């Protein structure tokens with residue numbers, strides 16, 4: 073039975089919930105859909121929607137952005153990267169080159185790409201020069217990079233991989249003293265690749281209701297209703313509210329490509345620290361195309377510290393759902409999309425930028441508790 077968004081809202085409003093319920097949505101695409109459709113304001117006041125760790129650009133560790141910048145500045149290469157990465161600021165002195173965009177302005181050959189196919193084409197068109205593909209992303213973005221490598225790439229193309237898995241970040245939150253949410257909207261695209269089963273641990277290990285959602289208001293509200301009803305009835309299960317795209321087992325071919333060319337290891341998340349088994353790394357079969365092997369390291373220990381967001385930027389708390397974007401005191405004042413302080417204001421998947429695009433302009437006042445997470 074397919075219901076309209078209005079009908080799903082009526083059902084949600086009709087639930088007699090035991091108290092306040094906080095629902096975390098993991099995916100930046102979900103956050104965008106929720107904000108643009110104004111779903112927060114349409115829900116009863118006792119239901120809060122918390123944006124979670126769904127922005128791969130936001131959590132890409134500073135040392136990886138720094139390495140990409142230094143390679144582009146000091147090696148005779150073409151560096152290609154997804155467009156969002158170009159404006160991500162690195163925490164360096166003001167007069168230094170602080171982003172890939174600034175490195176390009178300083179003369180580095182840096183080109184934005186939208187897909188691995190474009191990276192391959194640039195390598196084919198410039199066969200006399202090394203091309204480094206700085207590939208940062210979650211499972212959905214990393215799987216096509218794996219497919220590209222598994223199928224074979226030009227000799228002059230290598231990959232600086234900064235891939236991350238989403239579920240370990242949610243597991244880390246749930247294992248903490250106060251996860252801060254009682255229900256989970258699981259990401260649709262990630263589940264398409266890895267299978268909805270990847271989120272079963274949320275129900276099994278933490279007794280938190282979860283539902284996979286698509287990107288329409290109807291699908292998101294259906295997932296919210298499913299989890300809220302579970303809270304209401306004391307039941308717990310993983311629901312798939314995106315069955316037209318998300319199939320049991322996910323995409324076996326994409327998973328096969330990932331396993332063929334990558335391993336999973338502990339990985340650093342910007343501003344958060346190392347999360348066990350949360351990163352993709354290229355395996356031995358890809359040594360000839362691993363930029364970390366083929367080029368010198370510009371690693372700077374100062375870039376490896378945990379608290380590596382720019383001063384005053386609360387992006388790490390935003391990513392972990394500890395605060396809402398407009399609870400950062402720089403939101404809408406010093407930090408705006410035209411002059412972002414932190415990565416959450418740069419990426420289309422960053423909660424700060426999404427809230428700004430959704431019309432939120434002011435930092436939350438102390439009395440404004442309609443939105444902020446308690």
Ligand code: SF4
Pocket residue numbers: 384385386387388390397400401402403404407408412413414415416417418424
């Ligand atoms: S508003 Fe800007 S400074 Fe504040 S958390 Fe977001 S990105 Fe960081």
